[in-house]
Amino acid sequence: MTVEFRGLRRTYGPTVALDGLDLTVAQGELIALLGPSGCGKTTALRCVAGFERPDSGMVLIDGNDVTRVPANRRDAGMVFQSYSLFPNLNARDNVAFGMRVRRRPVAERHSRADELLELVGLAGRGDRYPHQLSGGQQQRVALARALALAPKVLLLDEPLSALDAKVRVSLREEIRRLQLELGITTVFVTHDQEEALSVADRVAVLKDGRLEQVGAPAEIYDRPATPFVAEFVGTMNHIPGRVTGDRVEVLGQLLPIDGTAPGELVDVLVRPEAVRVTPAEAGPALIMASSFRGSTARLRVQLADDSQLLADVPGHDAVRLAPGLRVDVSVVERPVLVTARAATSDDESVVSA
Amino acid sequence: MTERKARRTWGKGWGPAVPLLLVVAIAFGIPAVMLAAGAFTEKGAPGEPSSYGFANLAASLREPYLGTLLSSVQLSAVVAVGGALTGTFLAHAVLTSKSAMLREAVLSVSGVLANFGGVPLAFIWIATLGNSGVVTVGLGLGSGLLYNFWGLAMVYLYFSIPLMVLVIAPALEGLRPQWREAALNSGATTWQFWRLVGIPVLAPALLGGVVLLFGGAFAAYATAAAMVGASVPLVTLQIADALTGNVLVGFENVALALSLDMIVIALLVMAVYLPLQRRSSRWLR
Numbered sequence: 360m361t362v363e364f365r366g367l368r369r370t371y372g373p374t375v376a377l378d379g380l381d382l383t384v385a386q387g388e389l390i391a392l393l394g395p396s397g398c399g400k401t402t403a404l405r406c407v408a409g410f411e412r413p414d415s416g417m418v419l420i421d422g423n424d425v426t427r428v429p430a431n432r433r434d435a436g437m438v439f440q441s442y443s444l445f446p447n448l449n450a451r452d453n454v455a456f457g458m459r460v461r462r463r464p465v466a467e468r469h470s471r472a473d474e475l476l477e478l479v480g481l482a483g484r485g486d487r488y489p490h491q492l493s494g495g496q497q498q499r500v501a502l503a504r505a506l507a508l509a510p511k512v513l514l515l516d517e518p519l520s521a522l523d524a525k526v527r528v529s530l531r532e533e534i535r536r537l538q539l540e541l542g543i544t545t546v547f548v549t550h551d552q553e554e555a556l557s558v559a560d561r562v563a564v565l566k567d568g569r570l571e572q573v574g575a576p577a578e579i580y581d582r583p584a585t586p587f588v589a590e591f592v593g594t595m596n597h598i599p600g601r602v603t604g605d606r607v608e609v610l611g612q613l614l615p616i617d618g619t620a621p622g623e624l625v626d627v628l629v630r631p632e633a634v635r636v637t638p639a640e641a642g643p644a645l646i647m648a649s650s651f652r653g654s655t656a657r658l659r660v661q662l663a664d665d666s667q668l669l670a671d672v673p674g675h676d677a678v679r680l681a682p683g684l685r686v687d688v689s690v691v692e693r694p695v696l697v698t699a700r701a702a703t704s705d706d707e708s709v710v711s712a
Numbered sequence: 713m714t715e716r717k718a719r720r721t722w723g724k725g726w727g728p729a730v731p732l733l734l735v736v737a738i739a740f741g742i743p744a745v746m747l748a749a750g751a752f753t754e755k756g757a758p759g760e761p762s763s764y765g766f767a768n769l770a771a772s773l774r775e776p777y778l779g780t781l782l783s784s785v786q787l788s789a790v791v792a793v794g795g796a797l798t799g800t801f802l803a804h805a806v807l808t809s810k811s812a813m814l815r816e817a818v819l820s821v822s823g824v825l826a827n828f829g830g831v832p833l834a835f836i837w838i839a840t841l842g843n844s845g846v847v848t849v850g851l852g853l854g855s856g857l858l859y860n861f862w863g864l865a866m867v868y869l870y871f872s873i874p875l876m877v878l879v880i881a882p883a884l885e886g887l888r889p890q891w892r893e894a895a896l897n898s899g900a901t902t903w904q905f906w907r908l909v910g911i912p913v914l915a916p917a918l919l920g921g922v923v924l925l926f927g928g929a930f931a932a933y934a935t936a937a938a939m940v941g942a943s944v945p946l947v948t949l950q951i952a953d954a955l956t957g958n959v960l961v962g963f964e965n966v967a968l969a970l971s972l973d974m975i976v977i978a979l980l981v982m983a984v985y986l987p988l989q990r991r992s993s994r995w996l997r
Contacts (some may be wrong), residue, residue, distance in 0.1 A: 378975035
C-alpha cells in the first residue's frame, strides 16, 4: 500500500502547520518524518490517521482518497507518543480491542492477541495491566495493538521519545525488524535525527510545514540539500571561507564546492568527523576540551583567530589528543557545502548541533 | 529487622498523624460511641434502672420510622443519581469547550454553590418557586410546586450538581485524549469508546460522586426543615423531632438508633465505593 500526501495544507489560526506537503511513501517503505517541534510532522501523520482534517490537499492510501474518511474507518494502525494503552484492560484485551469492536469471537481474538504479544516479545504477559508494565513494554503492547487488525499502514508518532536511551535503541531495532518482517508501509514521526537515520529507508526533513529534503539517510547526512537540513541533521561547523573560482579556500586549503556559491565570502559547512586534528608542537590550534564518547571523542579546538570548531576523532586517540595540546587542523578533501556568510560569523567559526 | 527497630519505624510512620487521630477520636469517636450506647439503652419505668437491648433499633426499623428512613434513602438516591449524571455531563461539556473562561467560571461558581445550603438555600427557593414566589406568581404556576418530594429533590440538586462537577472534573481531565484516538484508530465508534474504556475508567469516580451526593442529601436537615417541615418524611427531621420531644417525649434513644441506622447505611455505601476508588487511582496514575 502506498501513502500519498498531495498538497496538504493545515492551519491553526495564524499558524501554518502544513504548507503544501507533497510526499509519496512507497509500498513496504519506512519513511521518517524528521523536523523540529512545530514543523508539521505530527500534523501530517494525524491527517493520515484521520484525527486532523486538512484545509486543502488530499491524503491517498493505495490511490484512494481518504481525506474525508472518519478515523475509525481508515485502515491505519497508530502508536502514540505517550503510552496510550487503555488502563482498565490488560495487555491481551488492549491488543484485542479492535477485534472486540469488530465482534470477532473471543477465542479468535485472544489467540491473535497472544500471537502478537509473542511477536513483540511479551509472551506470557497478556494478563498484566498497563500499570504493571514498564514504559518499553507498554509501547510494545501499543505496537501489537496497532498491528492487530493487519492495517495497510503503520503510523508511529514519536513512539520512543518517552523511553530511556537503552530501551529506545532496542525498541527501534525491534520496530524495524517487525516492519521488514511484515512488509508494512510505515510513517515514523520523530525529532531525533539519530533515530530517523538509523531505522528509515528514507528520511523526509520538514521545516515550517514544508518539505526541505527527502532522501536516503546517507544522502540526507552527506549531501544536505539546504543549510537547514545540514544544520538540523548532525552537528555542523561553520568555517569562514573565500570562494576562488569553483573552489573555496578554508583553513588554508582549497576545496571543491558542492553546488553553487552564493558569493565570495561564505560559510563552509564541515561535519566534525571531516575535521582532521594532528599533534604539532608549533601547531596554530589548541585543544580546549575533549569529550569521550566510547568509539569516538569530540574535541573542541581553538584556532589561531580565537574561533572554535568541533572535531570527532577515534576514541582511542582521546588520550593522545588531550586538552592543552597544540595541533594542526585540516578538512578532509571532498566537496563542501557553502552558505552565505552569516552576519555574526564574520571571521569566526560557529558550531551548530 | 529487630523488634525494637520495627517498633521505632512504626512509631515514626504514625507519629505525625497523632494530632489528627486525637481530633478524630474526640470529635467523631466519642460521639459515635455515645450514640451507639444510647441506641442500645432502654429506659426503665420511672425509678427503674435502664437496661441494654435492641428495642430502640427494632423500633427504628418499624413504622413510622421505617417509612421516613426509606423516604430519606429514596430522596438521597434520586438526588445522587440525578446530580451525578447532570454534573458529569455538565463537567464534560465545560471541560471540552474551547473557552477557558467558561471553564474557570463554571468551576468557580460550582465551588460556591456546592457549599450553599441550609436555611438561606430554602429561602431563595421559597422566594422563587414557593407559593408566593416571584416565578410562581409571575408565570401563574400554581401553589405546592416546591413543598413535596420532587420539589425538595430539585432544591437538593441545586448544591449537588455543582458538587458533582467539582468531584468529577479531575477524573474527566485524567481521561487522556489519546485513549479516545487509540480507540477510534482501532475501529471503535465514539459510543464504543465510552462503553468499553471511558465509562469503566470513570466508574469509580462516578460512584464516588454518587456516594458523596447521597451522603449530602441523606444528612441534610436545615433546608428540609425550613422548606417542607413534616410534609416530606425524612429521617433527619424525625431524629430532630424525637430528640426535642416535638411530637412525643421519651423517644430520644430511638432517635439515636435512627442515627445509628444512618451510619450503617453510610458505611454500606462506603464499603462499595472504597475498593473501586483504589482501582481507579491505579488506572489514572
